[in-house]
Amino acid sequence: MSTKSKVAVIGLGNIGSIVASNLVKGNRSIIVADRTFDKAKNYAEELGSLAEPQEIADAIQNADIIVLALWFNTIQEFFGTYATALQNKIIVDPSNPIAPDENGGFKKIIGEHESAGQILSSLLPKGAKLAKALGSLGAGSLADAAFRQPEKAVLFYATDDTSINVKIEELIHDNGFEPVRIGKIEESIRMEVFGDLHEFGALAKTITLSEASNLSLESSL
Numbered sequence: 001m002s003t004k005s006k007v008a009v010i011g012l013g014n015i016g017s018i019v020a021s022n023l024v025k026g027n028r029s030i031i032v033a034d035r036t037f038d039k040a041k042n043y044a045e046e047l048g049s050l051a052e053p054q055e056i057a058d059a060i061q062n063a064d065i066i067v068l069a070l071w072f073n074t075i076q077e078f079f080g081t082y083a084t085a086l087q088n089k090i091i092v093d094p095s096n097p098i099a100p101d102e103n104g105g106f107k108k109i110i111g112e113h114e115s116a117g118q119i120l121s122s123l124l125p126k127g128a129k130l131a132k133a134l135g136s137l138g139a140g141s142l143a144d145a146a147f148r149q150p151e152k153a154v155l156f157y158a159t160d161d162t163s164i165n166v167k168i169e170e171l172i173h174d175n176g177f178e179p180v181r182i183g184k185i186e187e188s189i190r191m192e193v194f195g196d197l198h199e200f201g202a203l204a205k206t207i208t209l210s211e212a213s214n215l216s217l218e219s220s221l
């Protein structure tokens with residue numbers, strides 16, 4: 001039996017469905033949940049026996065790592081709704097604080113120098129630990145670049161609590177990517193959309209570990 005932490009992926013849209021599918025490809029057993037149980041059940045059937053559908057409250061209770069593949073505003077509400085259940089959990093936030101603009105693009109919905117990661121870290125349920133992760137690539141690359149050979153692509157992450165680094169790195173490895181910690185949650189802005197480490201920001205591509213070693217990062221690679 002696996003000794004790895006149980007992961008629940010909540011929100012099975014573009015990002016959540018790919019994270020769930022990558023984890024199954026990485027041989028990780030997961031719980032999946034969405035607003036309706038039927039959506040989770042149907043997707044779990046597609047993924048096979050490693051994916052188990054559960055109601056959201058059960059998914060939170062039965063997992064140690066909760067990937068919230070939800071929009072930034074929804075995560076803020078979610079923290080309120082599930083404040084007690086989320087206590088002491090590891091919460092993974094891939095969100096970008098954006099909404100459609102009037103020109104068919106996207107605009108930031110928080111201050112220019114603010115990040116979703118920092119705002120969410122100030123709202124965390126008691127004892128919960130936050131990792132900003134799984135959001136530094138667009139959905140297309142998150143699917144297409146997973147388990148790439150011969151050199152894996154990098155997914156950045158940020159955490160304040162370094163005691164969860166090992167679990168977050170395992171989660172990223174099992175998604176088929178090479179984890180690179182960029183520093184504390186205050187660095188999240190760099191890996192959110194428009195940031196210098198986001199595929200839809202200055203970075204503009206996927207990179208390998210050796211390419212990441214040329215970037216200015218707090219952590220040693």
Ligand SMILES: NC(=O)c1ccc[n+]([C@@H]2O[C@H](COP(=O)([O-])OP(=O)(O)OC[C@H]3O[C@@H](n4cnc5c(N)ncnc54)[C@H](OP(=O)(O)O)[C@@H]3O)[C@@H](O)[C@H]2O)c1
Pocket residue numbers: 010011012013014015016033034035036056069070071072074078094095096097098134135136137138139140
């Ligand atoms: N798409 C990308 O390329 C990309 C890249 C990096 C990061 N991100 C970030 O990832 C997050 C998810 O983006 P996405 O593109 O995957 O969005 P999405 O396709 O709209 O998926 C969101 C999912 O969350 C579900 N949901 C909504 N409210 C919920 C709730 N209260 N409880 C449980 N599930 C709920 C939605 O269900 P319904 O369908 O029923 O509404 C939907 O399945 C966002 O924060 C986004 O900024 C996206």
